[in-house]
Amino acid sequence: MHAALAGPLLAALLATARARPQPLDGGQCRPPGSQRDLNSFLWTIRRDPPAYLFGTIHVPYTRVWDFIPDNSKAAFQASARVYFELDLTDPYTISALASCQLLPHGENLQDVLPRELYWRLKRHLDYVKLMMPSWMTPAQRGKGLYADYLFNAIAGNWERKRPVWVMLMVNSLTETDVRSRGVPVLDLYLAQQAEKMKKSTGAVERVEEQCHPLNGLNFSQVLFALNQTLLQHESVRAGSLQAPYTTEDLIKHYNCGDLNAVIFNHDTSQLPNFINTTLPPHEQVTAQEIDSYFRQELIYKRNERMGKRVMALLQENEDKICFFAFGAGDSGRRARALESGCLGVQHGTATTS
Ligand SMILES: *[C@@H]1O[C@H](CO)[C@@H](O)[C@H](O)[C@H]1NC(C)=O
Ligand SMILES: *[C@@H]1O[C@H](CO)[C@@H](O)[C@H](O)[C@H]1NC(C)=O
Ligand SMILES: *[C@@H]1O[C@H](CO)[C@@H](O)[C@H](O)[C@H]1NC(C)=O
Secondary structure (H helix, E strand, C coil): CCCHHHHHHHHHHCCCCCCCCCCCCCCCCCCCCCCCCCCCCEEEEECCEEEEEEEEHHHHHHHHHHHHHHHHHHHHCCCEEEEECCCCHHHHHHHHHHHHHCCHHHCCCHHHHCCHHHHHHHHHHHHHHHHHHHHHHHHHHHHHCHHHHHHHHHHHHHHCCCHHHHHHHCCCCCCCCCCCCCCCCCHHHHHHHHHHHCCCEECCCHHHHHHHHHHHHHHHHHHHHHHHHHHHHHHHHCCCCCCCCCHHHHHHHCCCHHHHHCCCCCHCCCCCCCCCCCCHHHHHHHHHHHHHHHHHHHHHHHHHHHHHHHHHHHHHHCCCEEEEEEEEEEEHHHHHHHHHCCEEECCCCCCCC
16 A cells, blocks of 8 residues: 555545435335345455455444345454544543533523524424434333433433534434434444454544534534524424435445445435525525535545545554444545555455455
């Protein structure tokens, strides 16, 4: 691998890959029948010993585990070092993520949001709290997971959060998302397994690197985003808009190994897409600005930074089998860049012997 090339190369390749997200098609992708048909999100970095780049997904691992081919699982087993974006098993990481999301100087949302928007937000969260017991499944209740507890765990301190994080929180408080809580998501599950197997684990990003770009949207952009998010959820509540099943679509495409659908889907980075052709022109402009800001900060800059760190870690651990587990969309983009750069990255073929 030519480490010196990697950063600029990734950046250059990615700059040309401005494909628009394709609409997820609900009906076409069918889960494969046998191991042979499974198409994994695994790339092998050909060196001796090999290293792997694996695309994870932030959904309950039980929904996707059986669709992850044996070669990917074997690559994980064989690896001495496992790296994640962030180490979600580390209590410091969790508390740093939580505090990064809070308003500064002890402020409350009521102090910063326009009155009307604040009350719409409060009304929506009251609705979610009211509905949550009926959204939860018998299996969740069987495990002792109750609506009050879950609501507090997700939204307990919402009045102290920055508006951008409240917006993301509102998006994760839909019926389908609530029903999938209580089982570790795939990336967390892998981290837990790595710990159990006494592998050495690490993170390639710092909390601030994930958090600060989101906090960097300016106030008018954030108000726009929160307003649009609330409008959408209010329409679902009123029955005039079908609830988006993005998580379900994502699981299906992941299980089918449908790389394009996952890579170019906005929701893999769990960021909403506000570009909506029915918006008035000045709001279209704001939606575009937010979209390009996110692409720049959370895709291009981040890819370059992470690419460099992966290279450095590979050099430091020359004699170790390394396994990098990153969000599927992002791994896909990174691996494609490496692949087209002929850096010896090969898709789907893990040979661990
Ligand atoms: C926010 O950023 C946009 C685009 O950079 C700019 O047009 C707008 O004036 C900014 N608003 C505030 C309140 O700073
Ligand atoms: C929310 O968006 C709607 C429609 O785009 C707009 O009419 C309304 O003024 C916005 N409200 C706020 C508080 O920005
Ligand atoms: C697009 O924006 C309009 C006006 O803000 C809203 O009524 C509509 O529900 C939005 N459509 C989607 C698909 O979000």
